[in-house]
Amino acid sequence: MTLPAQTAPAPTGPAPRPAGRRAGGPRPARRAGYLPYLVPGALIFIAVIAIPLAVNIGISFTRWDGVGTPDWVGIAQYRRLFADETFWRSSRNNLALILAMAVIPAFLGLLLAGALFDVVAKRVGQRPANALRAAFYLPQVLPAAVAGIVWLWILHPDYGAANALLRFVGLDSFTQNWLGDESTALLSVMGVLVWIQIGYPVVIFMAGLQRVDPELYESAELDGASWWQKLWRITVPQIRPEIYVVMLTCTVAALKTFDKIYVLTRGGPGGATNVPAYFSWQNFFERSNVSYGAAIATVLTVIIVGLAVLFLRAQSKGEG
Amino acid sequence: MFTAGKGVRLLAVLAVATTVLAACSNDGDDGGGSAANSGPRELKLWHYEGPTSAMGVAWAEAIKEFQSSHPNVTVKFEEQSFEQIQKTAPMVLNSDDAPDLMEYNKGNATAGLLSKQGLLTDMTEEVTKRGWDRLLSENLQTTCKYDQRGIMGGDKWFGVPNYAEYIMVFYNKDMFAQQGLSVPTSFDQLVSAMDKFRQAGVTPLSVSGSEYAAHQILYQLALTKADRGWVDRYQRYTGKVDFHDSVWTYAANTFVEWVQKGYIDKQSTSITAEDMGTAFISGKFPMMISGSWWFGRLQKEITGFKWGSFLWPAQMSAASGGNIWVIPQGSKNKDLAYDFINITMQKQNQNLLGNNGGVPVAADPGAVTDAQSKELIENFNTLAGRDGLAFYPDWPAPGYYDVLVAATQKLINGSASPDQVLDEIAKPYEENLANLGG
Numbered sequence: 001m002t003l004p005a006q007t008a009p010a011p012t013g014p015a016p017r018p019a020g021r022r023a024g025g026p027r028p029a030r031r032a033g034y035l036p037y038l039v040p041g042a043l044i045f046i047a048v049i050a051i052p053l054a055v056n057i058g059i060s061f062t063r064w065d066g067v068g069t070p071d072w073v074g075i076a077q078y079r080r081l082f083a084d085e086t087f088w089r090s091s092r093n094n095l096a097l098i099l100a101m102a103v104i105p106a107f108l109g110l111l112l113a114g115a116l117f118d119v120v121a122k123r124v125g126q127r128p129a130n131a132l133r134a135a136f137y138l139p140q141v142l143p144a145a146v147a148g149i150v151w152l153w154i155l156h157p158d159y160g161a162a163n164a165l166l167r168f169v170g171l172d173s174f175t176q177n178w179l180g181d182e183s184t185a186l187l188s189v190m191g192v193l194v195w196i197q198i199g200y201p202v203v204i205f206m207a208g209l210q211r212v213d214p215e216l217y218e219s220a221e222l223d224g225a226s227w228w229q230k231l232w233r234i235t236v237p238q239i240r241p242e243i244y245v246v247m248l249t250c251t252v253a254a255l256k257t258f259d260k261i262y263v264l265t266r267g268g269p270g271g272a273t274n275v276p277a278y279f280s281w282q283n284f285f286e287r288s289n290v291s292y293g294a295a296i297a298t299v300l301t302v303i304i305v306g307l308a309v310l311f312l313r314a315q316s317k318g319e320g
Numbered sequence: 321m322f323t324a325g326k327g328v329r330l331l332a333v334l335a336v337a338t339t340v341l342a343a344c345s346n347d348g349d350d351g352g353g354s355a356a357n358s359g360p361r362e363l364k365l366w367h368y369e370g371p372t373s374a375m376g377v378a379w380a381e382a383i384k385e386f387q388s389s390h391p392n393v394t395v396k397f398e399e400q401s402f403e404q405i406q407k408t409a410p411m412v413l414n415s416d417d418a419p420d421l422m423e424y425n426k427g428n429a430t431a432g433l434l435s436k437q438g439l440l441t442d443m444t445e446e447v448t449k450r451g452w453d454r455l456l457s458e459n460l461q462t463t464c465k466y467d468q469r470g471i472m473g474g475d476k477w478f479g480v481p482n483y484a485e486y487i488m489v490f491y492n493k494d495m496f497a498q499q500g501l502s503v504p505t506s507f508d509q510l511v512s513a514m515d516k517f518r519q520a521g522v523t524p525l526s527v528s529g530s531e532y533a534a535h536q537i538l539y540q541l542a543l544t545k546a547d548r549g550w551v552d553r554y555q556r557y558t559g560k561v562d563f564h565d566s567v568w569t570y571a572a573n574t575f576v577e578w579v580q581k582g583y584i585d586k587q588s589t590s591i592t593a594e595d596m597g598t599a600f601i602s603g604k605f606p607m608m609i610s611g612s613w614w615f616g617r618l619q620k621e622i623t624g625f626k627w628g629s630f631l632w633p634a635q636m637s638a639a640s641g642g643n644i645w646v647i648p649q650g651s652k653n654k655d656l657a658y659d660f661i662n663i664t665m666q667k668q669n670q671n672l673l674g675n676n677g678g679v680p681v682a683a684d685p686g687a688v689t690d691a692q693s694k695e696l697i698e699n700f701n702t703l704a705g706r707d708g709l710a711f712y713p714d715w716p717a718p719g720y721y722d723v724l725v726a727a728t729q730k731l732i733n734g735s736a737s738p739d740q741v742l743d744e745i746a747k748p749y750e751e752n753l754a755n756l757g758g
Contacts, residue, residue, distance in 0.1 A: 067411070156590070158587060180587060181733060268729055286718075288433060
């Protein structure tokens with residue numbers, strides 16, 4: 001693949017105006033111009049995504065325990081998967097995690113970002129607003145394992161801070177076996193996830209708010225709009241791209257959740273907090289049921305890619 | 321932003337590059353080969369026992385001894401974690417990075433699986449030649465020998481343990497004295513001791529429900545009604561297992577009763593094994609039903625009270641030979657590996673293990689001097705002497721551990737009835753059995 005040395009890499013984005021050169025130059029050469037720049041990324045993509053994905057899909061059509069020769073069994077693993085109560089239960093749990101990692105943080109993040117940007121920054125000062133923003137973001141910086149262990153302490157039924165606080169204020173009857181009781185485990189995990197996740201939308205939305213023309217707010221104020229109305233009528237439509245980004249990335253993150261579950265509950269008690277990613281890992285590594293784990297991972301990938309495509313479509317429609 | 325044309329081109333690039341990568345992924349054969357006997361050699365050894373544990377101490381000494389008897393050999397010891405080996409063993413053993421000798425988990429789902437896949441060396445000849453079969457009692461040999469389906473108790477030796485382990489009751493002597501209780505020797509006495517503690521407002525058992533301890537108690541309860549035939553059917557598939565037979569039903573119902581009576585705290589569902597141990601060590605609970613792997617730690621860390629151990633009051637208890645030495649099929653230094661195992665089976669190394677809180681398989685009874693260690697070893701010998709080694713509940717099927725943890729959590733929380741829980745543990749068991757047959 002030899003290229004004329006003077007060919008400039010084609011800029012990405014909207015069609016550029018050819019500068020200092022006649023339009024309609026040697027098109028094929030111009031097109032090929034960016035290809036060398038794609039090679040490193042493409043190679044990495046192939047090595048860490050394309051090949052493993054292809055192999056994973058291949059394995060999911062076999063019966064294999066990790067060594068030896070896989071036996072081709074067609075769609076038997078998928079048939080088994082769709083009849084597996086644990087898979088459905090873990091998928092339902094995953095919906096709850098999407099709520100806790102995408103929907104609730106996005107909603108709360110919007111309120112918090114609005115409050116920080118509009119109220120705290122303007123009335124108290126920019127510095128306290130920045131400090132608060134950093135504080136909200138802190139859990140995002142902590143490794144999941146560290147945050148998880150701290151929360152394990154807090155939620156420990158015996159010596160945990162949560163129960164100690166309840167006892168201290170005299171609400172002994174409200175003390176819970178937070179992560180050990182099937183009725184509270186998922187809610188507790190969701191609470192931890194909201195705490196971990198909240199900083200991300202706050203930071204993104206605050207960045208988005210900088211972009212919004214202040215005149216819009218000024219004229220709305222002149223028209224007597226309330227804070228709430230301004231939020232819903234101006235802020236939300238104006239930072240819609242940011243909302244899409246947050247919803248997409250957080251939903252994907254929620255579907256991939258593994259680390260938090262691994263540290264907090266290992267899917268327990270009695271499968272009450274199991275999620276497909278953890279379930280897949282269990283089959284891969286603990287049960288030597290590699291092909292079944294691969295089938296779960298494949299289904300998960302299809303769902304994530306499908307959702308991502310839907311989101312991106314909705315977003316480009318919204319922008320168009 | 322993303323046009324179809326670009327996508328197609330990208331795909332083409334990926335496709336070309338894939339073939340290139342695939343072409344260079346297969347790197348030649350194992351160069352080097354084994355050195356001649358006289359030249360410098362290396363024995364690559366993996367195990368996952370902590371350096372201060374009984375096995376860690378004894379095996380470190382074995383390495384020293386090996387080095388002095390094999391001056392041309394360097395022992396390259398790489399400490400691994402239990403999880404690391406458990407999760408990656410099949411894949412590592414299939415590669416060039418495999419060690420020459422390693423400690424591995426015994427049982428159908430672990431060593432059995434690897435032996436079936438041809439990843440482990442059949443040691444039968446060396447075992448008889450070196451007389452290890454005479455050192456290990458029949459009971460202990462079960463976990464060393466596997467048949468061609470990878471089921472223990474078979475005909476070929478694939479591993480050798482140099483220690484044993486069993487589940488017992490650790491108890492806080494001071495708390496027993498406060499209640500005027502003596503050491504229970506029967507199941508009824510154990511129950512009435514627990515009642516006494518309940519009346520005094522003390523939860524009698526330190527239990528972990530998020531890890532192994534709770535389901536081991538369930539199994540211990542089953543063992544109070546079980547016989548050898550029952551254990552063999554469950555562990556070695558010698559006959560049909562009925563999960564709703566009187567033994568399992570009794571175990572599940574009694575377990576629930578123990579929760580209702582407060583012998584087992586409902587909160588234990590979220591307690592880890594580590595929490596369970598530290599709670600016992602700190603003197604919060606009078607008893608802990610768990611394995612000899614705790615022994616060394618209790619010896620070192622309990623300072624505030626006197627403690628001891630007694631046998632589970634039944635004919636049998638969860639117990640077996642310890643993890644086994646296995647020699648990966650790909651090892652090029654099998655002769656050295658056998659020599660090393662041999663050192664760990666000798667009296668000297670066995671006595672060292674016994675004096676450090678381990679349960680040796682071939683020690684000199686007189687050479688173990690520490691009183692608590694003596695009690696530990698004598699109890700084991702009693703149990704082994706009455707054919708009481710019943711293995712562990714999670715052995716029969718790969719991944720059964722998670723199933724049992726989840727099922728017992730439901731028993732503790734009361735979110736499923738004993739019958740439902742028994743159905744739940746029956747299903748994966750039977751699936752595995754069908755796989756084995758197929």
